[in-house]
Amino acid sequence: MKFLSLIFIIVSFAISTPSFAQSKDEEFPVDAQQTENTGPYVRETHGAWEVRCVKLADNETCTLYQLLKDKNDISVAEINVEVLPLGNQASAGITLITPLGTSLAAQLGWHIDDEKIRQYPYGWCEQSGCVARFGLTEEDVTSMKKGANGKVYVVSIATPNEPFELNLSLTGFTAAWNSVPQPTQ
Numbered sequence: 001m002k003f004l005s006l007i008f009i010i011v012s013f014a015i016s017t018p019s020f021a022q023s024k025d026e027e028f029p030v031d032a033q034q035t036e037n038t039g040p041y042v043r044e045t046h047g048a049w050e051v052r053c054v055k056l057a058d059n060e061t062c063t064l065y066q067l068l069k070d071k072n073d074i075s076v077a078e079i080n081v082e083v084l085p086l087g088n089q090a091s092a093g094i095t096l097i098t099p100l101g102t103s104l105a106a107q108l109g110w111h112i113d114d115e116k117i118r119q120y121p122y123g124w125c126e127q128s129g130c131v132a133r134f135g136l137t138e139e140d141v142t143s144m145k146k147g148a149n150g151k152v153y154v155v156s157i158a159t160p161n162e163p164f165e166l167n168l169s170l171t172g173f174t175a176a177w178n179s180v181p182q183p184t185q
Contacts, residue, residue, distance in 0.1 A: 044179060047172020051179055052080075062180045064173070068152055068166040076166055077129070077154060085183045090135025097129040098122075098154045106160065108132040109153030112143050112170070117153065145174040 038055040043062060045051070053062040064081040082093040096108060107119040120134040136144075144150070150168030 044176075045172075046175035046179065048169035049172045049176035051176050064176045064180065066169065068168060070164055070166055076164060077152065079152070079168065081177075083177065083180045083182060084135070085185055088135075089137070091138040091141045092136040094132075094134050094136060096120075096132045096152065098132070099129050099156075100125060100127075101157055102130040103155040103157045103160055104130060106155035106163070109163065110150070112140075112147040112150045112168075115143065117151075141177070144170055145177065147173075 040052050040054050043051045043053045043060075048066055050065045051062050052065045053060050055061075063083075066079050067075050068077040068079060070076050077096060077098045079097075080095045082095070084090055084093055098108070102122065102125070104122045104125070107121050109117045109119060111117045120132050122130050122132045124131055147170045149170060152166040152168055154164045154166060156162075156164065
């Protein structure tokens with residue numbers, strides 16, 4: 001029995017020593033490491049806006065991100081703003097994700113400062129929530145840059161007569177927008 005214990009200890013020690021471990025360089029050639037993709041990361045923060053990026057080979061793609069909260073400071077939804085290439089009808093692409101249980105028929109409400117509330121349809125729901133995607137013109141983006149606050153309205157199927165009013169802070173929006181290069185295509 002002592003002999004088996006001794007063999008177990010020796011084998012355990014041998015396996016755990018660095019000489020038996022394969023280094024990352026041996027596992028992945030140097031060229032593969034340099035072209036490795038990175039998952040989403042926060043490159044910088046401007047006021048209420050995060051600039052979130054993904055690096056694919058030598059190309060970095062970034063969006064503006066904000067977690068939207070209700071009047072009780074509870075996180076309810078999230079918004080991603082994508083800077084679109086010049087020459088399109090839309091200058092920004094918006095992806096807004098609201099909780100499951102959102103009334104899709106009621107549509108998403110949106111306005112900046114004292115503008116009229118606009119309605120946008122939801123496209124689909126998935127595990128992470130219900131998704132509304134829409135474009136903003138250059139004029140809309142300018143209004144966000146000059147604005148102080150926005151509101152997003154979400155209707156729950158549980159309380160259809162009481163929409164949630166979510167705060168959309170525009171603090172730092174201009175700096176965040178300007179930090180993302182305009183895509184060429």
